[in-house]
Amino acid sequence: MxxxxxxxxxxxxxxxxxxxxxxxxxxxxxxxxxxxxxxxxxxxxxxxxxxxxxxxxxxxxxxxxxxxxxxxxxxxxxxxxxxxxxxxxxxxxxxxxxxxxxxxxxxxxxxxxxxxxxxxxxxxxxxxxxxxxxxxxxxxxxxxxxxxxxxxxxxxxxxxxxRKSFKVGSAYAKVERRAGDWAVVSSGAAVWLDAGRIVDARVGLAAVGPNTTGIPEISAALRGHEPSEELYRLAGAIAARSCDPVTDTRGSADYKRHLADELTRRTLRTAVERARS
Missing domain, CATH: 3.30.465.10 (Uridine Diphospho-n-acetylenolpyruvylglucosamine Reductase; domain 3)
Structure with a gap:
């Protein structure tokens, strides 16, 4: 080295x-x-x-x-x-x-x-x-x-x-034009649970702006709450309005915001299921 x-x-x-x-x-x-x-x-x-x-x-x-x-x-x-x-x-x-x-x-x-x-x-x-x-x-x-x-x-x-001393689950989802391609949009989520409540959560998005994007507002919105579909919808909405995609050959900016919303919900849901199990 x-x-x-x-x-x-x-x-x-x-x-x-x-x-x-x-x-x-x-x-x-x-x-x-x-x-x-x-x-x-x-x-x-x-x-x-x-x-x-x-x-x-x-x-x-x-x-x-x-x-x-x-x-x-x-x-x-x-x-x-x-x-x-x-x-x-x-x-x-x-x-x-x-x-x-x-x-x-x-x-x-x-x-x-x-x-x-x-x-x-x-x-x-x-x-x-x-x-x-x-x-x-x-x-x-x-x-x-x-x-x-x-x-x-x-x-x-x-x-x-x-590593934190809580139950942890994480997941990743990606929409691509063909197998193995660069992402149209992708989302990663990690959730830490204690006594059934979220003590911490993080979401990272790719292909929605000039840098890979972490969204602290989602983390703040989820902490202290029990996981629920309503909470996932809130996180998805925050993701959609927080990203800054551009229209290109992979899709329109509006379509990418829609994907940021949907994939954030999916990955959070899967991360919570894995933490519970």
């Missing part, structure tokens, strides 16, 4: 890391990105490809591949939202090579795992020269479309997901 960071420090903005390459290489072919050097970090999988659970958190290495996230029964037992999302990401060829870190660093507003990590209140560990590390929230990590807080001489090394 230190060798890779040293190369980045020496080569600066003329270099880019490549792991799976399924986001970077298409952008280069379309001349949307142009780099003089590519630094292949696949050999770092031994250092950065892992899923580790403790009582307080789940830690996932940035080189953990989509297939590993999909197949991990341990991860699905804690946060089934990952398996939900991975089932609708691209195809087996991409899932065998693409990585969690590559997905987050691409910072595409329609990217699935960014919505998942936003939903789960993830923190991102960034390492720079001399072993210096800093930890940022997902809101701080995604600076804008295709732009992150990772500097030219830094590497995203780990994602940390907090």
């Amino acid at each position: 230190d060798q890779a960071i040293g190369l980045l420090e020496r080569l600066g903005s003329s270099a880019r890391l490549v792991a799976g390459g399924h986001s970077l290489l298409p952008m280069m072919k379309l001349r949307l990105a142009n780099f003089e050097y590519l630094i292949d970090i696949n050999d770092l999988h031994g250092e950065l490809g892992y899923i580790r659970l403790s009582d307080d958190e789940v830690r996932i290495g940035a080189m953990t591949r989509h297939r590993e996230l999909l197949e991990s029964d341990v991860l699905a037992g804690v946060f089934p939202i990952f398996r939900d999302a991975e089932r609708v990401i691209a195809d087996p060829v991409v899932r065998n090579r693409g990585t969690l870190g590559g997905s987050l660093c691409q910072a595409d507003p329609s990217e699935d795992l960014s919505a998942v990590c936003t939903t789960l209140d993830a923190s991102c560990v960034i390492r720079g020269p001399g072993g210096a590390e800093r930890v940022v929230t997902m809101e701080e990590f995604h600076v804008g479309p295709y732009e992150t807080a990772v500097a030219d001489n830094e590497i995203l090394t780990e994602i940390r997901l907090p």
